[in-house]
Amino acid sequence: MVDSRPTDEGESIRRRRECLACQRRFTTYEQVEILPIIVIKKDGSRQVFDKQKILNGLLRATEKRPISLNDLTRIVNSIELKLQNELRREVRSTEIGQLVMDELKSLDEVAYVRFASVYREFKDINSFMSELTSLLKKNEDREPDTREPDTKE
Numbered sequence: 001m002v003d004s005r006p007t008d009e010g011e012s013i014r015r016r017r018e019c020l021a022c023q024r025r026f027t028t029y030e031q032v033e034i035l036p037i038i039v040i041k042k043d044g045s046r047q048v049f050d051k052q053k054i055l056n057g058l059l060r061a062t063e064k065r066p067i068s069l070n071d072l073t074r075i076v077n078s079i080e081l082k083l084q085n086e087l088r089r090e091v092r093s094t095e096i097g098q099l100v101m102d103e104l105k106s107l108d109e110v111a112y113v114r115f116a117s118v119y120r121e122f123k124d125i126n127s128f129m130s131e132l133t134s135l136l137k138k139n140e141d142r143e144p145d146t147r148e149p150d151t152k153e
Contacts, residue, residue, distance in 0.1 A: 038090045051076045061115035075103045
């Protein structure tokens with residue numbers, strides 16, 4: 001091999017080679033084979049992973065929130081990369097939903113609650129309040145109280 005470099009698109013590798021017998025040079029292109037990820041839905045049906053569906057869900061959850069499309073695209077790409085790196089051919093939709101919620105929780109709590117309310121299919125106000133209470137408790141544990149103490153004279 002004489003030379004090797006990624007193509008402009010970054011999706012393949014261009015290699016310049018030389019035949020040892022006749023010294024002729026030629027070019028080959030190598031592409032990474034990406035195996036499709038199959039998503040197992042809650043009803044047991046299977047579908048090919050579609051990152052556009054995740055992006056659509058994120059767009060609904062973050063509507064009217066100060067979150068850029070770049071942030072949402074980064075989340076979707078991060079989730080897809082995690083799933084590809086696990087080298088599993090099948091993944092449950094619940095696992096994908098949890099990955100989305102984990103990302104949203106650190107990005108925007110309102111968007112997280114919106115997504116969780118649809119994803120977790122809260123059956124009543126008590127289960128919804130339980131999730132909100134859990135979120136508030138985690139925030140209290142994370143952030144020290146910086147308010148001024150009450151000084152009544």
